[in-house]
Amino acid sequence: MASSGRYVTQVGVRGALLLLGFAGSLWSFFAFPSFWRAVPARSVIESIIAGQHFKPGVLTSVLVNIDREARQTLNHPALERAEALIKLRIAEKTIQRQSLEESERELTAAEQKTKLSLCLNPSDAYLWLMLYWGSNLQNGFEERSLAYLHQSYDLAATEGWIALRRNKLALAILAQLNESLQEKVVSEFAALVNSGFTDSASANIATVGWAHRDRLLASLSQVDINSRETFARALAYDGISVSVPGVEISGFSRR
Template identity: 35%
Template sequence: MLDFFRTHGSLLVRVLVVGLAQIAIVWGCWTLPLFWNQGFDESVAREIVSGRAFRPEVLSRLKSDLDAIEQSTYCRASATRSAAIIRLRIAEQTLSMDKPGTVDQEFDALRRALFTTLSCSPADPFSWLALFWLSNNQIGFKSENLEYLRLSYELGPSEGWIALKRNHIAFSVFEALDPVLAKMTIKEFIQILNTGLYMEAVEIFTGPAWRVRDQILPLLTQVPIRNREVFANVLRNRGYEVIVPGVSDRRYP
């Protein structure tokens, strides 16, 4: 027996190495397209986050890739989150086109994507925010939905792109927020203005936050005077005559 292994041992090793190499090649051929598609989808998600607009038909062509990501046995938080971001944009676009049957399908797809993301990354603040938005639009606002918004604030208080989307959504239901969430929402707006995102702050202020502007304006004393001056000037240029604390009537470039 010992002589047999001495004679044939190297051959067995070679066979084993070749077999493992073949398995690795097959596995690579099977998984490479998946990872390649995931990389492309993550790139699209980053573009969406940065504000780039995609035509609905372009995003629809990615649905098979999104299905593969969501059904994969591999838990890649960046991939599942990217899929959820794309699903959310598809749902938003479909909702704006007012097609009830199609909207329901996209809402269901988004919910599945969010559950997949949260099972992979339970502390993802974007997914909790998207679940809050989805629940309000799919089944109507309920007080228990606020827990999703609360988790988004607690888990991601300072993520800029999430804050911009979250602030817009939170102000749209401001009257339904409890005092703690209402305070968080106004504080977040102040942080947005503090960081110099003037155009974004004006869009929120003159949009969903406009009806509660009297609650916001007195607290803008927490914002540096230069930021307040620019903010007031942009508002005036857009035709909004608002008294911003500590700012005179002169205009700033």
């Protein structure tokens, strides 16, 4: 009788192992295709963030393909992020070329997809920034939208590829930010100069940052001297006369 009980137990264990193996096979069948389908999405993400331009209709075509794949993957984060970024880029282009009604429709669709992507990956600093950008375009500046900008800085205060877009947006409302966030924005500006993003930094201080130029220039005191000289030269070339810490502007001529 005891032997019979052991036999039943062994059969049960083997059956359970077989079921686990079968379940693992099913997981591999569904998960790995999902992974490989996400690879093109990552490529699109990188191209959009890098500022690559696309021919008319290309992004819409890619979006259709990604949407088809997304329905089979139960909200794969990479695919949702790609959709959000594509919709944001389409909305951006629509604002430049289409009617106000069409622009609002595209912005609303982009906002919805961006929020869905952030639900799946709330640590995406770039999408928090773009949520702030889209909210401002739709509703004008609102205090509540500052939470999106705060979140972007809290998650990635020194990401160069985010800073290229974020610093300009933040400098435009610097006086309305709390002191802690102001410090992050000013430090980000200095980091742009130090990292060699001279064109972006010089454009920022000459436009949205002009009212805060003394504070921004003072933040450059610890920046590499070669970067400071390059920055000063760029400003001088554009006819902007300011005092960059540690740099003699009189020695510079137009490039």
